[in-house]
Structure formats: structure tokens, C-alpha cells
Amino acid sequence: MPVSMFGEARINRRTLLSALGAGAAVAAASPLLSGCSSSGGGSTSGGSVTSEDRLAGLLPSYTPIEYAAPDLPGVHGSVPGYTSYPAELVRAVTETPGTGGEVTAMTPAYWPLAPSDNAYHRAVNERLGAEVNFSVVNGSDYAARLNAQLAGGELPELTVIPDWDVPARFGEAVGGSFTDLTEYLQGDAVAAYPRLANIPTRAWAYCVWNDGLRAVPTPAGLFPLALYYRHDLFQEAGFVPPQSADDLYRLCTDITDPDAGRWACGNIFLEVKRMFSVPAEWSRDSAGNLIHESETEAFTEAVEFMARLFREGLVHPTVAGSTTGQEKELFESGALWLFSDGLGAWQEALARQLPSNPDFDMRPIPAFSHDGSDPVYYTQEAANLMTFISSDLPGERVEELLRILDFCAAPIGSEENYLINYGVEGQHSERDANGAPALTDLGSREITITYGFLAKPPYIVDQSQYPGYVEAMHAWEAEVAPFQVDKLTDGLRIEEPPRLTGLAQQLDDRLQDLLRGRTSVDELPSVVDGWRRDGGDELREFYAESLDEAGR
Structure with a gap:
């Protein structure tokens, strides 16, 4: 593997939390997010904040x-x-x-x-x-x-x-x-x-x-991940990439054929959320109130859509049965045709597959949204x-x-x-x-x-x-770059109060049960209510204060 490549690790682990349910690995997720306060900063048991103006004065x-x-x-x-x-x-x-x-x-x-x-x-x-x-x-x-x-x-x-x-x-x-x-x-x-x-x-x-x-940073690319498809297999089958949520669902049903040993996808919930324009963690409602992504209508639609893919057997059974299913291997072997991962994963797969399968061709799905409107692509x-x-x-x-x-x-x-x-x-x-x-x-x-x-x-x-990789990667990024959206907390620093850093994992564990049919999707409101009681509302207050003082 050429050492300039570093695939899924380019995806921020906090981003992965909300979809992949990686168990013990995710339990070590960073408490770092972004935010600011007009206070000079510092770190306490209640979390730490650093002001936007102060950051600007410190940087090279x-x-x-x-x-x-x-x-x-x-x-x-x-x-x-x-x-x-x-x-x-x-x-x-x-x-x-x-x-x-x-x-x-x-x-x-x-x-x-x-x-x-x-x-x-x-x-x-x-x-x-x-x-x-x-x-x-x-x-x-x-x-x-x-x-x-x-x-x-x-x-x-x-x-x-x-x-x-x-x-x-x-x-x-x-x-x-x-x-x-x-x-x-x-x-x-x-x-x-x-x-x-x-x-x-x-x-x-x-x-x-x-x-x-x-510290000295390792700069990242603009986007954290993409939804990949097997372009070579799509061409053979006469399939085209989706342009809406309905297209994606129909495509998943067309691809899936257990007798032929193929299924549509792995756990693509991160991209499903993006497709439905779910806000990245926190957003403001029309009244200026701070809203967590799980409290939005778009999040409910995304959960219902992904749960349907699981329920109807469109997700590969190895993935459905485990939160750490071997999605890379399944995708590269053709057992599933849609796969979500970091941008570095593309050329890593090419390095593995092209020597033995020169026709192997994976590409990111072109820009699309759930209803055909302008899509949203959150930066990392x-x-x-x-x-x-x-x-x-x-x-x-x-x-x-x-x-x-x-x-x-x-x-x-x-x-x-x-x-x-x-x-x-x-x-x-x-x-x-x-x-x-x-x-x-x-x-x-x-x-x-x-x-x-x-x-x-x-x-x-x-x-x-x-061959063709650089051109295809550049073309995809150039296509989606006009639709880039920064998170509300982008570019600033907050350390969450330590007692609240486990909330994301707890919420993800409960969401995985909903997505995989272990509990009914109808339970989503009670799951979100539980998140609020367990500290979500306290976390909201912490972010609201920091963002208010930052003017965001």
C-alpha cells in the first residue's frame, strides 16, 4: 500500500459513531468537537472552550x-x-x-x-x-x-x-x-x-x-466519505446511479438476489442521513433554538429508510448480523454493490484489486438528494x-x-x-x-x-x-464541492464535559437496535427522549452557550 493512502481513518470517528456502531473501537471516540466562548478558554470538569477570536490570534x-x-x-x-x-x-x-x-x-x-x-x-x-x-x-x-x-x-x-x-x-x-x-x-x-x-x-x-x-496537524481532505458503487457491475447489469431516495430504494431491490449471492449494500446510514439533509450534529431551528440531529424530521426519515433496507433483506446478512461486518471485502468481491467509506478507501481498493481483477471499477455516486433538490455534503x-x-x-x-x-x-x-x-x-x-x-x-x-x-x-x-482514478476522484469532488456545508461548530474547539462524552455511543447503540429490527422504529421518539434525559439537554445547554457567545 503506498503510504500516501490512509482510507477509513480519514473519517472522523465521531462521524462514524452515528452509523457504524463499532462497539469497543468507537467507545474510545474523541470528546473533541468545535465551538467557542468569549472566555479565554481552559479545561474543567464542565468541559472547555476556546474563543474564536483567541484562536485566530494563536494560529500560524x-x-x-x-x-x-x-x-x-x-x-x-x-x-x-x-x-x-x-x-x-x-x-x-x-x-x-x-x-x-x-x-x-x-x-x-x-x-x-x-x-x-x-x-x-x-x-x-x-x-x-x-x-x-x-x-x-x-x-x-x-x-x-x-x-x-x-x-x-x-x-x-x-x-x-x-x-x-x-x-x-x-x-x-x-x-x-x-x-x-x-x-x-x-x-x-x-x-x-x-x-x-x-x-x-x-x-x-x-x-x-x-x-x-x-501540536502540528495532519490536514484532511474536504469531505469525510462517499457512497461508492461498483461501476463495472452496474454497467454489466444496465443499472444507473440513483438521483433520489426512491431511486436508491428501487436500485437496492433490483440489485439484491440472494440466490446469485449478491445484496445491495452494507450499513450506509451515514450516506442515507446525508441524502435526507440531516443536520450534522447540531443546527438552529427557525426560532434560533439549538436542535440535535436526532430531533429533526429528516433524521426520522433517514432512520425509517435505512431500517427498511435492513428489514427487507437488502443489506448483506453478514453486515446485518454484526456491527463490524466485513464490508470492504464483500464490496470488492461483488457480494454487495453499494458501500460507504472514506475517500482514501477508493485507491486502497484499487491497489488490492487491480493486479488480479483489472476490470474492477468502483466510483462514488454522483451528487444527489432524497427528493432531487440541491444536495448537502458536509465537510469534515x-x-x-x-x-x-x-x-x-x-x-x-x-x-x-x-x-x-x-x-x-x-x-x-x-x-x-x-x-x-x-x-x-x-x-x-x-x-x-x-x-x-x-x-x-x-x-x-x-x-x-x-x-x-x-x-x-x-x-x-x-x-x-x-488509470482514470485521479480524473474520476477530481471530477466527483468538483461536482459536489458547490454543495459543501460546514457544521455549525466547524473550525472552533470544545471539549465536552467528560460526564457527557458517552452519550453519542449510548444513542448509537439504541439506534442500531432500531435499524436492525431488534426494536421497532416506532420507538425512535422514546430513544431520543431517553437521550435528552440522560444528558442530551445538558449537552444542548453547553453547546448553546458556547455557540451563542461565538455568534453562531
């Missing part, structure tokens, strides 16, 4: 850089595309970032670990001028390891934290555990690290706690991982570590970006006839996302080794 100045112009520029903020990999690469970092010695770092892994005797690491470390010693932790164990190390005060110099693994009450621990980077990166100070200055301002906002800039948080520098380091060491992160954040068109993603050309990767790099057997064994977790440039689409 944005200075974009470009080493290779995209073949397909972004549209309305959509991701730019590179239909061919740059033939000539620029050495962006001319001075050695490190001063020798060891740098300790902790990152997650969602794949088999690379061998410890690793020529890829040696090559990158040589350019860095430092030996980065990674503690790589299985992704399913990462939250527990992070909590243990925070509690014990035994942290590496660089700690990567995905947004879905941020511990509860993190704001109370962050000040004593990690360096305040404000003085190093605030405003024009970031100019000392040009590749970090290339990270959009919106992503930095997610790295502020307690009136301080505490601007960052999905953060890299923290441990506290109590001298200033010159912090600056060295920032130079290393700056190296890792070099964008496409640079030698540094190629090295991080594809290793040494001729050893870890080879270019095909069109110049697109692909990993060799050695590269496939040795290269996983390690340095790529420490820092990344803004998200792009550049996997030109898959």
Missing part, C-alpha cells in the same frame, strides 16, 4: 508553496489532482534538519509492522540527520497505550494522536505533557518552517488547547491527526524537532515527499512508463506510514498509477 500565518502545479486544480476548495507524477523533483530542504542523535516518536499502525532492520528508515534518517526511533503501536491498542503513558508521564519526544483517540479530559493534561508551540509557530514565526506554513490555517485550529498551540474537520512535542525540552531541541516535521510535510514535487512516500527510487520504488511510482517488493515490506504520520502536506490526489 498561511503561506502556500508549490513545487509542482496540479494538472487538475481544486474547485471550490476540492482536492487538486495530479494525473501524472512530476518527472523532475526539487530538493526543498537544503540544510540537514537534525543535529545527530536519536529522536523518539510514537505512532499507531493499522497494518502489519515493518521489519526492524529497515533500509527505508535508514535512508530517511540520513536525510533528516537524526535517527528517529519509532514506537509503533497497534491501532486498536493505541488509546490505551496513550492513556497509560500520559498517566505515567513517560512520553516520547514526538507523539502522534489521532482525533478519535484523544483521551477524555485531555485539556487538563496537555499543558503538563506537551510543549506550547505558540511562540515557535504563531503568526509569521512559522516562516522558519516553510512546509509547515503551507498547512492551511483551518487545520491548525484543531491543535489549540488552553490558549496554546499544542480540517485535521485528523496531531503531532505533539513533549514538554520540558530546551528551545533548541523543540526547533530541531519542528525542522524534522517541516521536512516530513514537504509537498509533491519535492525529493523529500518522494522519499517519505516511496523510499529510494530504484530500491523501494520504480516508476512505470508514465512516470508513476510504485513500490517494489522491498518497499512494500519496509514502508508503512511512520514519518508520514509525523507531518503531512495538504491533501491531494496523485495516485496516477491507477
